[in-house]
Amino acid sequence: MDVQKAFLLILTGLLTVVAWLMVRPFLGYILASVLLAFMLHPVHKKTRKYLGDSISSITVVLLAVLAAIIPLTLASAAVVNDASDLSEDLNSTDVVNTTVLEEQFHRYTGQDIDIERLTEETTNRFTSLVFGNFSRILNVVGNMFIGFTLMTFLSYYLLKDGDSFIRWVKDLTPVSENIQSDLYDQINRSTWAVLKGHVLVAVIQGAVAGIGLAATGVPNAVFWTFVMIMLGFIPIIGTAGVWVPAVGYLVLVGRVNAAILLFLYGTIMVGLVDNIVRPLAVDRSANIHPAVIIIGVLGGLHIFGAIGLFIGPVVLGALKSILMVFTRYYTRS
Structure with a gap:
């Protein structure tokens, strides 16, 4: 094998491994940016006739992000609030009489259950699984912020330079x-x-x-x-x-x-x-x-x-x- 070719192959392999290690933690967000750009492409294709590639790309991406973040933030707050109240609501005699539920369940199935104990165990497991401890929450929020920022920028560039990128992929394939x-x-x-x-x-x-x-x-x-x-x-x-x-x-x-x-x-x-x-x-x-x-x-x-x-x-x-x-x-x- 040609020494120069072997050197280039080895160098390419090493850099590919390093690049993979750099990309791997954010692979999900990178793929999500490709998916987001794919969904926004029809809108960008129409608006770039009037705004140009750069302005159209950033406008479409920002509007899409805002349209997603605001409802998701409100919905997430409502879901978290509802989830935190779920155990109290189920155990509260003002909302649900657990004794009546247990009696009715025994009447229809012949089995005895302890709803309060099951509810407490299920809620604890759910809370531990989804939320974890406080440091874990901060870590997750920080990673999500970085990931969504990366996804936003990549979506912008994929829309702006998408045609050139596709031509490059076609030439490479x-x-x-x-x-x-x-x-x-x-x-x-x-x-x-x-x-x-x-x-x-x-x-x-x-x-x-x-x-x-x-x-x-x-x-x-x-x-x-x-x-x-x-x-x-x-x-x-x-x-x-x-x-x-x-x-x-x-x-x-x-x-x-x-x-x-x-x-x-x-x-x-x-x-x-x-x-x-x-x-x-x-x-x-x-x-x-x-x-x-x-x-x-x-x-x-x-x-x-x-x-x-x-x-x-x-x-x-x-x-x-x-x-x-x-x-x-x-x-x-």
Whole structure:
């Protein structure tokens, strides 16, 4: 092997390892910035005709960040407040008579339970898992601030210089132009299928189901709405993982009419979101199997944290697109 070529290969390998170590802690935010730029590109494409690339990019990104941060901040404050009051609400005789609940549960199931003990254990575990100690909270908040700042700047540059970046990637990719076009088209479809058919539907389903909980008087409806939105990303469980037990809760406390209303509301209204909104939002030719979504959500959460809810399914959708294109061009013979 040529000495000069060997030197360049070794140097490239070393620098690649160093670059990976630098990028790895922020990989989730980097992928999130790519996803954000992807979603904002249609808007940027229209506005840059009037504002130019730089002004259009920074305006679109800042508006998107503000539009996301303000509602998320308010929602997070409401969820945390609701979560902190959950244990007290469940144990308060003014809200829930635990003795009545225990008697009703024994009547229907024949089993004895200690609701106060179970509630205390569950709340402690939840608090420990989600919030941890104070130093951990500061560490998480600091990392999130750095990560979101990085994501904002990267999204700006991806919008501003996105065309040049794509041309560079195309020049670097050692496959023909027609295969690349097919590949990018498939990835574009699969990504929008995940964003519109699963992320959007999960948020809408959770919000609609949350209205039903609030209307029928289920305590801590804001917190449970947040939980339903998270469960909405998991196709098998979905929002029913909360509103169905809520129906049982209403029966146990003697509010049978409210339980019937919530059951009908959940079956009809929440079901309509899945049966009507999802088909309208998803491109059937790029539909992602629910099993892929489950693996993507759980794997994304494990690797990237909360951002992985969105990144995980998108990554697996992109992998599916690559495999489809590879099969189409290289395995037919």
